[in-house]
Amino acid sequence: DSGVTQTPKHLITATGQRVTLRCSPRSGDLSVYWYQQSLDQGLQFLIQYYNGEERAKGNILERFSAQQFPDLHSELNLSSLELGDSALYFCASSSGSLGELFFGEGSRLTVL
Amino acid sequence: AQTVTQSQPEMSVQEAETVTLSCTYDTSESNYYLFWYKQPPSRQMILVIRQEAYKQQNATENRFSVNFQKAAKSFSLKISDSQLGDTAMYFCAARLNNNDMRFGAGTRLTVKP
Numbered sequence: 001d002s003g004v005t006q007t008p009k010h011l012i013t014a015t016g017q018r019v020t021l022r023c024s025p026r027s028g029d030l031s032v033y034w035y036q037q038s039l040d041q042g043l044q045f046l047i048q049y050y051n052g053e054e055r056a057k058g059n060i061l062e063r064f065s066a067q068q069f070p071d072l073h074s075e076l077n078l079s080s081l082e083l084g085d086s087a088l089y090f091c092a093s094s095s096g097s098l099g100e101l102f103f104g105e106g107s108r109l110t111v112l
Numbered sequence: 113a114q115t116v117t118q119s120q121p122e123m124s125v126q127e128a129e130t131v132t133l134s135c136t137y138d139t140s141e142s143n144y145y146l147f148w149y150k151q152p153p154s155r156q157m158i159l160v161i162r163q164e165a166y167k168q169q170n171a172t173e174n175r176f177s178v179n180f181q182k183a184a185k186s187f188s189l190k191i192s193d194s195q196l197g198d199t200a201m202y203f204c205a206a207r208l209n210n211n212d213m214r215f216g217a218g219t220r221l222t223v224k225p
Contacts, residue, residue, distance in 0.1 A: 033212070033213065035215075037155075041217075042203065042215050042216065042217040042218050043157075043203065043215040045212055045213070045214060045215075048212050055212070056212040058212070088155060090157065092157075092213075099145070099162075099207075100145075100147055100159050100162055100207075101207075101213055102159075103156070103157035105155075105156055106155055106156075
């Protein structure tokens with residue numbers, strides 16, 4: 001158990017819909033990262049937050065947005081969903097500036 | 113720009129044998145961390161080993177060790193005495209001073225009985 005909690009674990013929805021993925025980082029971790037992993041692909045970095053502020057942005061689509069709340073949990077919002085958005089979305093957290101990331105179990109999104 | 117390259121999409125090894133997975137990276141920074149993560153069929157991301165760039169000594173964790181060549185920007189993972197449970201995707205990753213972590217495309221390792 002990494003200590004990072006993601007909900008929901010599985011989500012099935014239709015094209016054009018909007019979903020919200022939630023992440024609770026490990027206790028004490030200020031940084032939250034979001035990654036997208038399509039089938040049999042690597043991890044694509046989406047966005048990073050540190051203590052409520054956006055720190056780095058990767059290949060995140062304009063239809064996607066995220067935020068980190070004062071209690072440090074984070075949400076990833078995916079809108080106008082397309083078939084190609086079907087993927088495993090990982091949240092990870094970290095305490096230090098250069099240490100390892102601790103990953104949640106992922107949220108598997110299926111867009112039909 | 114930072115990139116992490118894994119040139120071996122798939123590899124296989126016989127149980128109890130040794131296998132080496134390759135990784136190269138590109139950065140102009142002097143201080144950074146490198147990692148190998150394992151992703152078994154359960155899809156959970158599991159840290160295997162980490163290496164701090166300022167340390168010359170190669171990291172070792174039980175059957176897992178790295179060959180870190182800083183000048184060549186190479187960071188390979190050696191798995192000794194391979195076990196069936198080592199079958200997984202292995203991702204090389206680099207974390208720089210700007211804090212984000214970038215991953216390679218992964219190497220799918222199959223351990224054969």
